[in-house]
Amino acid sequence: DVKVTQSSRYLVKRTGEKVFLECVQDMDHENMFWYRQDPGLGLRLIYFSYDVKMKEKGDIPEGYSVSREKKERFSLILESASTNQTSMYLCASSFIEEPQHFGDGTRLSIL
Amino acid sequence: AQSVSQHNHHVILSEAASLELGCNYSYGGTVNLFWYVQYPGQHLQLLLKYFSGDPLVKGIKGFEAEFIKSKFSFNLRKPSVQWSDTAEYFCAVKPNQAGTALIFGKGTTLSVSS
Numbered sequence: 001d002v003k004v005t006q007s008s009r010y011l012v013k014r015t016g017e018k019v020f021l022e023c024v025q026d027m028d029h030e031n032m033f034w035y036r037q038d039p040g041l042g043l044r045l046i047y048f049s050y051d052v053k054m055k056e057k058g059d060i061p062e063g064y065s066v067s068r069e070k071k072e073r074f075s076l077i078l079e080s081a082s083t084n085q086t087s088m089y090l091c092a093s094s095f096i097e098e099p100q101h102f103g104d105g106t107r108l109s110i111l
Numbered sequence: 112a113q114s115v116s117q118h119n120h121h122v123i124l125s126e127a128a129s130l131e132l133g134c135n136y137s138y139g140g141t142v143n144l145f146w147y148v149q150y151p152g153q154h155l156q157l158l159l160k161y162f163s164g165d166p167l168v169k170g171i172k173g174f175e176a177e178f179i180k181s182k183f184s185f186n187l188r189k190p191s192v193q194w195s196d197t198a199e200y201f202c203a204v205k206p207n208q209a210g211t212a213l214i215f216g217k218g219t220t221l222s223v224s225s
Binding site: 031102104 | 117120143145147153154155156157160162201210212213214215216217218
């Protein structure tokens with residue numbers, strides 16, 4: 001069974017901090033994705049990656065960056081956290097043209 | 112820009128009632144279509160998918176969806192819901208085009224009372 005593991009279920013950080021969210025998948029998937037999920041807004045794509053060291057902006061990339069140094073790991077970075085980045089963050093992975101598999105999510109609170 | 116619309120934000124049903132959740136998308140080309148479900152406290156799970164072929168697809172737990180190309184729709188149905196179907200349901204569309212990702216609707220919360 002596919003396993004997408006996000007490093008933390010809950011995280012509390014302060015405004016202005018640099019925040020790292022880590023995601024690891026164990027299925028050798030080419031594609032990896034970061035979304036944020038907010039009530040009434042559904043899932044919005046932040047960044048995605050189709051290969052190592054490759055990244056593409058999604059719908060809401062402002063204030064975020066990503067890193068994919070190894071195929072199994074995709075990191076989301078909040079360069080300088082702000083309160084409007086308080087949200088649930090979801091990582092997903094997939095083979096090309098196959099359905100995405102999601103992690104359990106990280107609920108991030110920025111104080 | 113491509114978008115996915117889910118018509119109902121919150122649906123409340125009694126057990127054994129029939130369910131239909133609407134989903135429409137805006138994209139003129141070929142698409143792959145998905146319904147995901149998120150049970151309380153759990154991660155998103157794939158309910159069913161449509162890539163090609165028979166436009167009526169069957170998924171897990173008795174759910175099915177019908178792709179109507181002329182209406183750009185992919186509605187989810189279940190003839191008789193159970194209390195355990197209480198969850199949030201997301202329709203998602205992926206344009207069949209290199210370099211694109213899933214586009215999600217805003218979700219529909221289904222509450223089933225026993």
